[in-house]
Amino acid sequence: MVKHIIKCGDCLELIKEQEKASIDLLVTSPPYWAKRIYNGSGELGSEPTPEEYVKTLADYFDTFKPYIKKTGNLFINIGDTYFGSGAGAWNKYVDDNGDITQYQKERKEKYFTLKPLQPKIKQNGRLYQNKQLLLIPSRFAIEMQERGWILRDDIIWHKPNRIPASVKDRFNNMYEHVFHFVMAKSYYFDLDSVKVLGANGKMKNPGDIWAINTQPLDGDHTASFPEKLVEQIISCASPENGIVYDPFMGTGTSWIVSDRLNRNFIGHEINQGFCEYAKDRVEKTSRGENIAEIY
Numbered sequence: 001m002v003k004h005i006i007k008c009g010d011c012l013e014l015i016k017e018q019e020k021a022s023i024d025l026l027v028t029s030p031p032y033w034a035k036r037i038y039n040g041s042g043e044l045g046s047e048p049t050p051e052e053y054v055k056t057l058a059d060y061f062d063t064f065k066p067y068i069k070k071t072g073n074l075f076i077n078i079g080d081t082y083f084g085s086g087a088g089a090w091n092k093y094v095d096d097n098g099d100i101t102q103y104q105k106e107r108k109e110k111y112f113t114l115k116p117l118q119p120k121i122k123q124n125g126r127l128y129q130n131k132q133l134l135l136i137p138s139r140f141a142i143e144m145q146e147r148g149w150i151l152r153d154d155i156i157w158h159k160p161n162r163i164p165a166s167v168k169d170r171f172n173n174m175y176e177h178v179f180h181f182v183m184a185k186s187y188y189f190d191l192d193s194v195k196v197l198g199a200n201g202k203m204k205n206p207g208d209i210w211a212i213n214t215q216p217l218d219g220d221h222t223a224s225f226p227e228k229l230v231e232q233i234i235s236c237a238s239p240e241n242g243i244v245y246d247p248f249m250g251t252g253t254s255w256i257v258s259d260r261l262n263r264n265f266i267g268h269e270i271n272q273g274f275c276e277y278a279k280d281r282v283e284k285t286s287r288g289e290n291i292a293e294i295y
């Protein structure tokens with residue numbers, strides 16, 4: 001029987017309650033830069049520049065590092081942002097103190113906004129130019145390498161069901177990155193658990209391009225990752241009865257999949273509404289025989 005510990009609060013604080021070197025797999029999708037407001041003032045993703053976001057995000061994983069086993073794995077799903085998209089919209093949602101405005105409070109989607117939210121940055125004719133794809137995932141991966149993490153895979157999560165964009169002067173973006181980092185040259189990895197049938201009838205490595213449809217949920221949540229994506233990761237990157245950790249749990253996708261695959265799960269989520277939502281979701285899908293402690 002596996003056990004799940006769910007805590008509602010800031011993962012940077014909550015992780016300190018965890019035993020050092022105990023986590024087998026950290027799998028997560030953090031807030032992307034300038035995409036949505038989840039909670040308001042000073043939250044991750046609202047940094048004034050992409051460079052500051054990359055450093056702050058890497059700081060989070062440095063904080064989590066001592067709690068992951070030396071032979072453990074880290075999988076991070078992250079998407080990119082275009083410079084200037086929706087620039088100025090930010091002020092509608094956050095006031096000068098960084099607090100959520102009345103306009104945002106009255107919006108239908110309580111926590112997520114649908115419009116891109118970019119802080120105003122003066123164009124500089126270099127990185128900061130309207131229409132520029134900022135390559136934030138690549139910048140983040142390089143920052144992590146500089147801090148000593150070993151990058152093993154840059155998996156492309158291809159979304160075949162992506163809605164066509166209205167853009168006329170570039171291609172529709174159909175993918176996000178999933179980076180696989182480790183700390184040691186030898187680490188836990190069960191490739192056999194995810195092999196697929198090849199044309200010659202033999203089982204083969206599934207490769208690093210994963211075509212998985214997005215999985216929309218009911219309600220206000222638009223940024224959950226699909227169960228299939230997490231299933232593939234948890235299967236190969238953590239042992240049965242091992243510990244899976246998601247510091248940015250959101251609607252609880254990694255919790256549901258960990259439960260199904262017989263892994264212990266630790267989930268942190270700063271937004272009370274999402275914690276409740278995740279709990280309801282898990283109650284509907286769980287086999288009900290596992291223990292969950294929710295704080």
Ligand SMILES: C[S@@+](CC[C@H](N)C(=O)[O-])C[C@H]1O[C@@H](n2cnc3c(N)ncnc32)[C@H](O)[C@@H]1O
Binds near residue numbers: 011030043248251252
């Ligand atoms: C992209 S969403 C995660 C979605 C999740 N993968 C799912 O399937 O629903 C990022 C989440 O991180 C949460 N978050 C942001 N900063 C946090 C922090 N410091 N501690 C814990 N959660 C945080 C947000 O509230 C949001 O729910």
